[in-house]
Amino acid sequence: MNELKPMVVQDKDTKQVLSLVYCNDESLKLSREKGFLYRYSRQYERVMKKGETSGNVQELVSLASDCDSDAVLATVRQRGGGACHTGGWTCFSEEKGVEWGSLDELIETIRLRRKEKPSGSYVASIVCDADAVGAKLREEANE
Incomplete structure (x- = not known):
């Protein structure tokens, strides 16, 4: 089954939630194989490496499914600039958080x-x- 699932992306060091993206089986497989976060772009209707165009990649630390296997938590290390396509550190905040x-x-x-x-x-x-x-x-x- 290759359905889309929501993926919460969290920074390993700051513990901040960086973004909410979508993933499918292909993006999860690529993420595990290559060690960087891949997501499904609903805009481009294809799997893309996070930072493919901006260079602001996310090094994969771990992937975990929730108890119902209908959502995924990706723990990453943000590399380059911010995680948001607008340039913000997260999709929810402009600032990098405290290193918890x-x-x-x-x-x-x-x-x-x-x-x-x-x-x-x-x-x-x-x-x-x-x-x-x-x-x-x-x-x-x-x-």
């Missing part, structure tokens, strides 16, 4: 300190004090 990956790293560090309780770790010493943890998170976020 660094927040993920901070959360993982806190989890490890809590679990391992290394000697001399300030984070390990405050992990049971919600006010102190909140203050530390604000401090790290400001940096």
Whole structure:
């Protein structure tokens, strides 16, 4: 079956939703084989590589179907300029978002300190004090 499905395209690093496009079996196959995002263009009625004309390609990180297999999430790394054909970073915003990956790293560090309780770790010493943890998170976020 080669029906069109909606595909949400999300930036791996910023976690921003870049666009909503359409895909079919052929575009998914090409994306997996070539390592870049391919989508179905309803305007041109054919499969196209994202960035084919602009050069603003999307390096494929992963593809995942939803629970009903009627939509796809593509995680990508945006290369070149923005993801939107208008030049915006996303189809929903002109600006590149925060790199939430660094927040993920901070959360993982806190989890490890809590679990391992290394000697001399300030984070390990405050992990049971919600006010102190909140203050530390604000401090790290400001940096």
